[in-house]
Structures are given as C-alpha cells and as structure tokens.
Amino acid sequence: MSNHSEHHPLNDAQPGPLSDVRVLELGTLIAGPFAGRWLADFGAEVIKIEHPSQGDPLRKWGMGWNGSDSLWHLVQSRGKQSVAADLHDREDQALVRQLAAESDILIENFRPGRLEAWNLDPDDLMQANPGLIVVRISGYGQTGPLREQPGFGTIAEAAGGLRYITGEPDRPPTRVGLSLGDSIASMHALVGAMIALHERHTSGRGQVVDVALTESLFTMLEGILPEYGYLGVVRERTGNIAHSSAPTNTYECADGGLVCIAANSTRLFRGLFRAIGRADCADDPTLWTNTGRVERADTLDEAIASWTRTHTADAVVALLREHQIPVSRINSIADIVADAQFQARDMIVPVEDERLEKPLLVPGVAPKLSRTPGRVPHLARPLGADTEAVRQRLGRAPRAPAAATLGVGGRGGTSAETVRQPVD
DSSP states (O other): OOSOOSOOTTOOSSOOTTTTOEEEEOOOSSHHHHHHHHHHHTTOEEEEEEOTTTOOGGGGSSOBSTTSSBHHHHHHTTTEEEEEOOTTSHHHHHHHHHHHHTOSEEEEOBOTTHHHHTTOOHHHHHHHSTTOEEEEEESSOSSSTTTTSOOOHHHHHHHTTTGGGSSOTTSOOOOOSSOHHHHHHHHHHHHHHHHHHHHHHHHOOOOEEEEEHHHHHHTTOTTHHHHHHHHOOOOOOOTTSOSSOSSEEEEEOTTSOEEEEEOOSHHHHHHHHHHTTOHHHHTOGGGSSHHHHHHTHHHHHHHHHHHHTTSOHHHHHHHHHHTTOOEEEOOOHHHHHHOHHHHHTTOEEEEOOTTSSSOEEEEOOSSOOSSSOOOOOOOOOOTTTTHHHHHHHTTOOOOOOOSSOOOOOSSOOBSSSOOOSOOO
C-alpha cells in the first residue's frame, strides 16, 4: 500500500478497508470517476485532478441547484479531494507526477496516447513508482486498429453487442435508460485494480490495467458467442421476453401499473399457475421442462396477462410474494425511495451539506461488507478546494493565478466520453 501514514483529512467516518490506499483520479465524466467514487466509498484517499477553469464536465451535466454544480456530480465525486491542475501546463504535470509517485492506483479514461502527450507516460510513472497500478479506461483499449478512436458509452454498447439485443423484435434497437456502458467498464476497472493490488503483495510491482468499454460489454453477453460460433445462431431482440426461459415478462395490471414476473423454473412455474387459478397448466407434464415452456411462451404469457389485468399491481405483488414467486413492480425512483427494502438496507441516505437548503438523497454503499463496510462520505468538493493543501503537503509553492483560460479543443478524448481538458 502507499507509504502515507496519516489518515486523509476528508474521511468523515471510521477508516474504511481501503484507508491505506491512495488513488490519483485523472478521469472525467463517467467511467473513470465512477470507479474513483467506489474506492472512496470504502475509505481510499482519492485525489481528483480537475482543470482549473472548467473542472470535470460532469459538474454541469444534469440538474443542478441555483445554477451551480449538478446534483449528479455531488454524488459521483463524493469522498474525493479536488485539486486544480492543467495537464497541459508543465508545472502542473510535475505536480501530477509527484502525486503519482506516492499513489497506489492511478485512474484515467482519456483517449489512448493522451497521458503520453501530457508527459505522464505510464511507463515513466511506474519507473518512478514501481508499485503504481495504472488503470486505463478507453473506448477500444490501448491496442488494436481502433485504439485512437474516441469511444462513448453508447457507441460501446453498439460495438460490443448490447444494443443489438435490446428492444422489441419489430423495432430498431433501443438505448438502456442510463450510461450502462460506462458503468460496466468502471466495474471491470475496479476488478482489475483489486486483482493488481492483490498481486502486488507477491511481486511488489504495479502494472497497467487496460479496460475497453467495448470489451466490458462484450463479456456480459452470456451464451451469445458460443451459440453463434458452434450453431451459427445470431440472437435477436425479444423485448421483455427472456431469450431462453419462460415464463418471464412484464405485465400490465388493472390500475395501469406494470409488474415483472419471473417463474422460469418448474417449481416456480407450477406455483405461479396454481396461484392464478390455472392448475390445468401447472399440472401439464409437457410444461414441466424449460424447453416445453419456451415453445409455448406466448400461450403462458397470455394466461398470466389475463390474470394481472384483473388485479391491481399491489395485489399482484402481494399475492405472488406470499407464494414466493419472484415479482416486482417496475419501480420509478419515487417507488424506490419509498421501498421498505431499500430503506432497510440503508440504500437511500440523506446527506446534509452547507451548500444545499435541504439534505440530498444519495445512494448508499454497495456491496455490504460484514466486518469492514464502506460509508457514505461527504459530497463532492468545490472545484480546486484542496489544491493548496495538497501542494503544501508536497512542499510546493502556492499555485499562481491563471493568466488566461484555454479553450477546449477537439482532438483529445476521454475514452468514455468527449475530452474536456483543453488539448493542444
């Protein structure tokens, strides 16, 4: 772990399981900062580098308060220190190199080659700090013919196969309602970082963790590749119907509410159809195998839908839960906030902040660790709030005021999204 012995100043709870890990975050927007947020939730000291005049573009994404930073940003950068540094400025590059020399993990999600252009070549950083783990998130990875192409999360969903199978069979593919490509890449980045951190105990050496958005999504495609490679079958869109099991679908209820029901084992199937008064189906031995149910999925779905259309969503959920059948309303965020299960698991957490007129509801920490749990830290700091404290700790003079603001160019790139650091 890092050599810093003092506990970092912004940890507002008991030291977490990663309190001896120092993270240098150079990323912007979603993929890189989401990984940094996760590490901060479990106590790591995360130093976030932001452009002095622009900051992370996520500060202005989504809804804000009183024309200030976005509420999303307050959560995405919670628990982190904000240090203002221009990666085009040689003095600031030296500052970042000094921070990298004392860090355990560096996270970046720029287009391949940007770190090298900023005099922050990972090979040089690891030569100065052999234990440094450099997590690089990009659209297509650090190698290959498309390595230099910018990659958005949505483009990765298309390239990695997820978009093709998402939506109704008679319509064009649809987008999942959030930046799933970036989030899944963040999870792969965290897994890679933890594997490298564990391996470092044996070797004493860091390494590069190369995460591609496209590959992160591609690895989630279940049996799609072997089915194609061995049988020549291309999986198509099936809407809300599960591709290889039945019955599983979304059903409308008498009050207009929507519920998702999944009874795709023989025991669950028989229990469901007895509960809805269709013992004829429950006792039909031709439906006691998944293959038999998939062949008659339309008939089974219509039987379930006919029943749900005569009951309210709450009644459907209550009855099926009584019979231990997997079921849920399709929850809006308002439903989730009111949900007793989310509340019991401390997943809806109000956080007070002097900048806000009322507590901000933020997601709790997941996963739950029994002995060394994470904690919900402070909300994102104002841009550059920790610059001088970090410079002083490193023995550097106070930062001179910026003479001018550089414009944003178009060549750079976060691999997860568009680059907002000024580029040469």
